[in-house]
Amino acid sequence: MKKKLVLFTLFFAAIALGQTKVGGKVVDKKGESIPFASVFFKDSREGVITDENGIFYFESEQNYTALVVLFEGYEKREIPLKPGLNQNLKITLKENEQLKEIVIHTGKTSKKDNPALDILRKIWERRRKNGLKMFKQYQYEKYEKVEFDLNTIDSAFMKSKVFKGMEFVFNQIDTSKISGKTFLPIFINETLSEVYGDNETKKTKEITTANKNSGLGSGDGVNTFIKDLYADYDIYDNYLKFFDKDFVSPLSRTGINVYNYVLSDSMYIDNKWCYNIVYYPRRKNELTFKGDFWVNDTTFAIKKINLEASKSANINWVKEIYIEQEFEVMNDSVFLLTRDYMMSDFSFSKKEESKGVYGKRTSLFKNHQFDKKKEDKFFKEEVNFYDNSVFNKSDEFWEENRFENLNKNEAGIYKMLDTLKEVPRFKRIYNLASILGSGYIEIPKWKMDFGPIFSTFGYNDVEGQRLRFGGRTYFGSNDTWRIQGYTAYGFKDNKFKYGISGKWMVDKKNRIILSAGNRRDVEQIGVSLTTSNDVLGRSFASSSFFSSGTNNKLTSVNLSTFGFEIEPVKNLTFQTNLSYRTLKSASNQFSLDYYTDATQTTTKSEVKQSEINFVTEFTPKRRTVGYGVERMEVDNNYARLFLSYSQGLKGVMNSDFDYQKLQFYYRQPVLIGGFGRLFSTLEVGKTFGQVPLGLMGVIPGNQSYFIIDNTYNLLDYYDFVADEYASLHFEHHFNGRLFSRVPLLRKLNWREIVGIKGVYGTVSDENRFINASGLVYRAPEDIYWEYHAGIGNIFKVLRIDFAWRGSYLDIPDANRFTVKASFGFYF
Secondary structure (H helix, E strand, O other): OHHHHHHHHHHHHHHHHOOEEEEEEEEOOOOOEOOOOEEEEOOOOOEEEOOOOOEEEEEEOOOOOEEEEEOOOEOOEEEEOOOEEEEEEEEEOOEOOOOOOOOOOOOOOOOOOOHHHHHHHHHHHHHHHOHHHHOOEEEEEEEEEEEEEEEOOOHHHHOOHHHOOOHHHHHHOEEOOOOOOEEEEEEEEEEEEEEEEEOOOOEEEEEEEEEEEOOOOOOHHHHHHHHHHOOOOOOOOOEEEEOOEEEEOOOOOOHHHOEEEEEEEEEEEOOEEEEEEEEEEOOOOOOOEEEEEEEEOOOOOEEEEEEEEOOOOOOOOEEEEEEEEEEEEOOOOOEEEEEEEEEEEEOOOOOOOOOEEEEEEEEEEEEEEEOOOOOHHHHOOOOOOOOHHHHOOOHHHHHHHOOOOOOHHHHHHHHHHHHHOOOHHHHHHHHHHHHHHHOOEEEHHHOEEEOOHHHOEEEEOOOEEEEEEEEEEOOOOOOOEEEEEEEEEEOOOOEEEEEEEEEEEEEOOOOEEEEEEEEEEEEOOOOOOOOOOOOOOOOOOOEHHHEOOOOOOOEEEEEEEEEEEEEEEOOEEEEEEEEEEEEEEOOOOOOOOEEOOOOOOOEEOOEEEEEEEEEEEEOOOOOEEOOOOOOEEOOOOOOEEEEEEEEEOOOOOOOOOOOEEEEEEEEEEEEOHHHOEEEEEEEEEEEEOOOOHHHOEEOOEOOEOEOOOOOEOOOOOOOOEEOEEEEEEEEEEOOOOOHHHOHHHHOOOOEEEEEEEEEEEEOOHHHHHOEOOOOOOOOOOOOEEEEEEEEEEEOOOEEEEEEEEOOOOOOOOOOOEEEEEEEOOOO
């Protein structure tokens, strides 16, 4: 009796709350799915469009009794609904020969005599005259809530041994209003901020005033990753960037080439007459959306829009993207964005039943003000600003200041995560994930990390099998000082190697950093044209497990450095380095010998060199994580300009050579609309003065089986040397734009890469004169060039490049063709 009473109470509550949930599939009489059909509650404008497979789900807080389904060529179908949940509906539409009512077109709609396109053209004309763009300056308050949830929770999942001792977390299970799937909240982050913009100077600034998260991460690093995952966007732009991919906006000027548009309805919304336009993609496997939008008939400003990414879109690890934006009318002509909701379903598989993680962002905007001019210095970006009070606001503060209250499950995340962190099993899972992600094993008791573990084993022809062990001090991600080091042993040469380095940020505001270090190790010189004095930088000497040919042209290096660095302006750094190094061959099959006299009778095999180096580096739009002495980069999609001047100090600490070296490096990624991204890299340099092979510029070869940036795929180490050079690389990523048009390749979601690279260089007569190494100096005076074509996203993680040599084909044993590969996890 009690059970029946409980069920009756729940049933009555569902009716009283007036919530209606519907989901199912629309098919024809043959059972074939009908994509892009209109499904909505009767006598309302609440509804959705079926996906490519005819599947739909949506819900409303209101209580509706009937569902309407419409599609061109079929009879209108009205389905009665019971209160509450109506799922697994299979709705069959009958063909209508009279075509009395047309709501959506199937296939490609006409670009002529289409009233929807006439309205779209009006939107294009007015898009720079709507919303915030109408004013010289603007400012507003913003509240942002980001939540991550495990989804598709079933009984088998809850009974898994993984959750033994953590069963209490399932008390927070809820159901998605978008997909109808069950989900378990696992993370929440809230941010309050003030946003300022100046349309005349094209400058913006966002000041975070408060931030709170569930405890699995803290500080500015969490915010940075969230902003990268959910970047800001403007629906009026031609392309919307999500997960490093450029989706074509339905309001884009190029939209008519990739979308079908249909004028579906018109009605008053907030006393404004609006048109409803439905859109859906013309082709599969392109980065497009389906959905609809309401647009005002006089200002042609968007009142409401929803976007749902095509399930066939060429994007990895994301099964679903859903976006809603709502605009309010401030006066007769100003429509302002007041609510932005985005939900992503991250999953290893795009199958409907696959489990994954929801990522949901809700942004609310209020208290807009206009035409209040700010001084230019106001928009100057802080180099390293951090206000700890932003991350320590009280619960009372949040109760009073958040724009909308948290629901029961959202509010429960904070308490649930605090409890979960004390569960031993969860701690082990969390620590394992941390090790795999960072490469370091954390030892909190000693305030240090052991690693990187992925560099433990190595091999080359000189050292044979190599073991490496390292560590670093670690009090937290934002340490103002850090010491790290390693030791290694080669089982063939029976020698120990080591490296140690320390950094100290003495001024946080301008990031003034002092550094020093020493390394004695075996190195592969000639893997980069632009040199670096990073003591613990990446070494290619121990990566010969996966290389072709011999790897005995190695150098024993003893390098000591002292450096000073300052960042007076955001992403602009100046560095000064003093260094002393000794170089000698690590193998009896390779020589760095040079003549020390004019008669070429006396040779020396070891180079001793003191040097002072000045560097200027500018990286506009680079985003970093943290504010300590070491920071992580969010991505590499930014330009980099690097200028270096080095002066050899002959006689200082018995230094051998006096020279001047000038180097310039420029890397620029360029988005080319819907055609992907072009990466271009320019390197030029010249050494003035006499130097031996050990200090010469070596054109970087690539003897590994893997793709390495800024190297030449068909060159071996020391194939070309130069004391004056110019190198240019172009590589374009089409992101599946071409393959999506080929029926047999479309479903594979492969991505195309093409590239070409070339280098010109010379060697001066004075440097040829002192060469006693036995290596014949060959410079690419006739321009060495090669080209490659690749296929990426094979099995979502593999890229394979095919490279061909374009010049210097007559060199003995020249590599004319090669295949390289790389692995990575990319959206």
